[in-house]
Every structure is written in structure tokens, then in C-alpha cells.
Amino acid sequence: MITFFNGIGACSIGIHVLLEEAGADFENRIIDLANREQFSPDYRAANPKGKVPAILREDGSLVTEFPAIALWIGHTYPEARMLPADFEGQLRVIEIMDYMVSSIHMRGFTFIFAPMKFHPDDPSAQEALRAHGRDQVKIGLDNLSETLGDKDWLLGDFTVAEGALFYMTRWCHQHGIEMPDNIRDHHQRMIARPAVQRALRADGLATPEKSGLAA
Structure with a gap:
């Protein structure tokens, strides 16, 4: 195991x-x-x-x-069937996951959640960094929205990349960060999946408020 x-x-x-x-x-x-x-x-x-x-x-x-x-x-x-069989498909999955983790998470959410790590004694600088982080998240979500378009999943078929977007949309819901409509719809599709519900329940996150059901 x-x-x-x-x-x-x-x-x-x-x-x-x-x-x-x-x-x-x-x-x-x-x-x-x-x-x-x-x-x-x-x-x-x-x-x-x-x-x-x-x-x-x-x-x-x-x-x-x-x-x-x-x-x-x-x-x-x-x-x-969460990873394309061909190299080009796998490349695109890695590309979009890396963008979400290295750009939206690290350059956006990190500054929203922990600005005190960078400016421990300057509250005004912390607020400025939070605002910068929110701007970076918005830019990232707008880019993902363009990629998603009117599809159900980021690259057409359901892939491992959906897991990365899901943790971000949960954070957006929890912290009042506005999402493009199709990204919000993606979140709702994820919430409806039995596997997502099992994971949320196992982590004690399965109430509507905690899971993002109201997003």
C-alpha cells in the first residue's frame, strides 16, 4: 500500500x-x-x-x-484514463499543471496566504502583496478560462490536471476570489464527482461551506 x-x-x-x-x-x-x-x-x-x-x-x-x-x-x-496515451497529450497536461502550480499558486496564492513571510513587520506592504497576489490569480484564471472555453475539462478529456485546478477553485471560493463563469462551472462538475466527494469527506471538508458547493 x-x-x-x-x-x-x-x-x-x-x-x-x-x-x-x-x-x-x-x-x-x-x-x-x-x-x-x-x-x-x-x-x-x-x-x-x-x-x-x-x-x-x-x-x-x-x-x-x-x-x-x-x-x-x-x-x-x-x-x-487520466493521462493521454500520446506524448503530445502528456506534454500539454504537464504544461498546464506546471503553469497552475508555478505561476498561479506560487506567484499568486502564496502572496495572498503568507505575505508576512516576505514583510514580517510591515502591514501595509503585506496588504500590497496580497493585492498583487490576487491580481496574479486573476490573470492566471483568465488564461485558464481561455484554455477551458466551452469544454467540460481543461484539455477536452478528464486528466490529472483537473486536480490542480480543483484545489485552486476551492481556495478561490474560500477567500472570495471571483472566478470566470466557466471556471466556476468546472468547480461544480468536480464537486459532483463521487471521487471528489470521497476525498472531501475523508479530509473532513464535505460540508457545503467547506467544499465549495455554494460556489
Whole structure:
């Protein structure tokens, strides 16, 4: 059995969804981020990067970073059909996931959630950084909206990339960030999927307010 290192409310909900979609047999190991368990000696021994998500595979090897884990899930569970068979299709999945994680998450949500890391003693600078983060998220969502268009899923068929967009739309709902209409519709389609509902329930996030059902 694989071990999934997960943090409640973190981006790891996207990986949790993909594991459920894949029908994987896994242990959902919750890391208490609020109490900084990710930096504890025990967790650092398992994952020196001290972050979630991470997957400890049955052979004892560790996989970290959202796009890498998502790619591994897609390849390991081909029957779930979450990764295109051709190289060009896989390339586009990696491309859009990397954009979501490295640009929208790291250059947008990071500044919204933790501006104090960059300006610990300057509240006005923190507010300016939050505003900048919101601008970056809006730019990113607008780009994703163009990619999505009138399709149900980002690249046409359902892929592992939907897990990355889902964790972001949850954050948007929780923090009052406006989403383009088709991105909101994508969120609703995700919420309706049984695998998403299982992941939310397992993480204690299955109430309408917490899950984004009202988004």
C-alpha cells in the first residue's frame, strides 16, 4: 500500500482527488500543518523537503511535487484514463499543471496566504502583496478560462490536471476570489464527482461551506 502525505486544506486535496479517481489503495496520512508537523524530525525523515503532498510508494521511494505525483498517478493507473496515451497529450497536461502550480499558486496564492513571510513587520506592504497576489490569480484564471472555453475539462478529456485546478477553485471560493463563469462551472462538475466527494469527506471538508458547493 502507498502512503499519501496530506495536509487538510492544502493543495494536496488535488492529489487526494486523483488517488480516489484512480481507485488507488492508499493510507491517507494527515500532516498537521497548523502545528508545523511538516517540519518535525519524524516527517523530515520521511520527506526532507518538509512539505505536502508526497507519496511514499510500495518500494519505499518517495515522490514529491504536485505535477510529478499527478503524472505518476496517471501512469500507474492507466485504467483511470487520466493521462493521454500520446506524448503530445502528456506534454500539454504537464504544461498546464506546471503553469497552475508555478505561476498561479506560487506567484499568486502564496502572496495572498503568507505575505508576512516576505514583510514580517510591515502591514501595509503585506496588504500590497496580497493585492498583487490576487491580481496574479486573476490573470492566471483568465488564461485558464481561455484554455477551458466551452469544454467540460481543461484539455477536452478528464486528466490529472483537473486536480490542480480543483484545489485552486476551492481556495478561490474560500477567500472570495471571483472566478470566470466557466471556471466556476468546472468547480461544480468536480464537486459532483463521487471521487471528489470521497476525498472531501475523508479530509473532513464535505460540508457545503467547506467544499465549495455554494460556489
